[in-house]
Structure formats: structure tokens, C-alpha cells
Amino acid sequence: MIHLCIDKETKIPINIENDNGIILIGVIKNLNAHFQMPIVGKTYNKEKDYNEAIKHIEEHITLVKEFTEKGQSLDFENQTRLHVEECSNRVYIKLDFNGYYITGFTNSTNNKRGYFDFIKAYNKYNFFQVQISCKENNKCLFYTINGNVTVNKR
Structure with a gap:
């Protein structure tokens, strides 16, 4: 939920629909290997x-698609x-694909547990x-990156 601040005491809740999609951050758990893959x-x-x-x-990036038999790209x-x-x-996320950006905020539920x-x-x-x-066609592009993360706090 976003609030429009009129003054220090007056805040109006605004529900802005985003029909484009959702931003995500968290982990994928592999229960067999007791491993958690950070994902965004x-x-x-x-x-x-x-x-x-x-x-x-x-x-914008050099990507080798579907490199593994599970469909992972590199x-x-x-x-x-x-x-x-x-x-x-909530958390602001900016994925920078060498000059092309995907940005957005996570929702304010779950106390930033995914983050x-x-x-x-x-x-x-x-x-x-x-x-x-x-969501519409169940297609997915996924790949792993080493390092390259900057974290700031407001």
C-alpha cells in the first residue's frame, strides 16, 4: 500500500494496480541438498x-540460452x-542488464522475509x-550471476 502524504499528520492510502507483473526476491530451497539459492x-x-x-x-548482455538440459541459461x-x-x-530492486533495467518494489507484506x-x-x-x-505462457529465463550485488538502506 502506498500513502500520499499531505502533511506530517495526513496520509491518504493509495492502491496502485500493477498489471505488468511482480518483482521478487528471496530463496529457492533445495530440501534434498539443504541448500538455499538466492533469487531475484x-x-x-x-x-x-x-x-x-x-x-x-x-x-544488452551476452547470454547463452538453455545451456543445461533443465533450461538454465548463462x-x-x-x-x-x-x-x-x-x-x-519494502524493498526496491533494480536489475541492470548492462544498460537495460528491470525495476520495482516488493510488496509490504511478510516483513521483508524474502529480502x-x-x-x-x-x-x-x-x-x-x-x-x-x-504468468501467461509459463516461459522462464533463468541464470546465475557471481557477485555484482549492491545493497543500500534508506
């Missing part, structure tokens, strides 16, 4: 928006950067998985 990305609602994002990503040059800013009740899980796993392993997916 965006899930687009519409195939058109997803395809446009993938097109721009491929124009950013051999490690060009993707992640900027995370912890705010009081804290991500930071803990990232600090342990120093890599993260990028996942760009589409």
Missing part, C-alpha cells in the same frame, strides 16, 4: 511484456548487476539466480 527477478503477467523484456535483455561475461535498497516497509533470506544466502554463497518469467 520479475514475473510478467502478459506474454507481450515478457517477450519485450527478453528481447532487450538479449540485446551470462558468461557476468554482465548483470543487482542493486537492492531496503526501505522501511532477509536472500541477503543471508547471498552472503554465504556470493552468487544469485536471476529469473524472468511469464
Whole structure:
């Protein structure tokens, strides 16, 4: 929920719909290996928006698609950067694909649990998985990046 501040005591709640998709940050848990993969990305609602994002990503970074039999792609040059800013009740995320950006805020539910899980796993392993997916057609682009994370607090 976003609040429009009129003055120090007057705040009006504003519910802004985002029909483009959702930003995500957290971990993927592998129960068999007792491993948590830090993950960040965006899930687009519409195939058109997803395809446009993938097109721009491929124009800006060198990506080898579907390198493994599970469909994982590779950013051999490690060009993707992640900027995370912890705010009081949510998290701002900026994925930088060498000049093309996917940005957004997480929602304010769950007390930033996904963010804290991500930071803990990232600090342990120093890599993260990028996942760009589409709700409409179930397509997904995902790959792992070593380092390249900046975290700030407001």
C-alpha cells in the first residue's frame, strides 16, 4: 500500500494496480541438498511484456540460452548487476542488464522475509539466480550471476 502524504499528520492510502507483473526476491530451497539459492527477478503477467523484456535483455548482455538440459541459461561475461535498497516497509530492486533495467518494489507484506533470506544466502554463497518469467505462457529465463550485488538502506 502506498500513502500520499499531505502533511506530517495526513496520509491518504493509495492502491496502485500493477498489471505488468511482480518483482521478487528471496530463496529457492533445495530440501534434498539443504541448500538455499538466492533469487531475484520479475514475473510478467502478459506474454507481450515478457517477450519485450527478453528481447532487450538479449540485446544488452551476452547470454547463452538453455545451456543445461533443465533450461538454465548463462551470462558468461557476468554482465548483470543487482542493486537492492531496503526501505522501511519494502524493498526496491533494480536489475541492470548492462544498460537495460528491470525495476520495482516488493510488496509490504511478510516483513521483508524474502529480502532477509536472500541477503543471508547471498552472503554465504556470493552468487544469485536471476529469473524472468511469464504468468501467461509459463516461459522462464533463468541464470546465475557471481557477485555484482549492491545493497543500500534508506
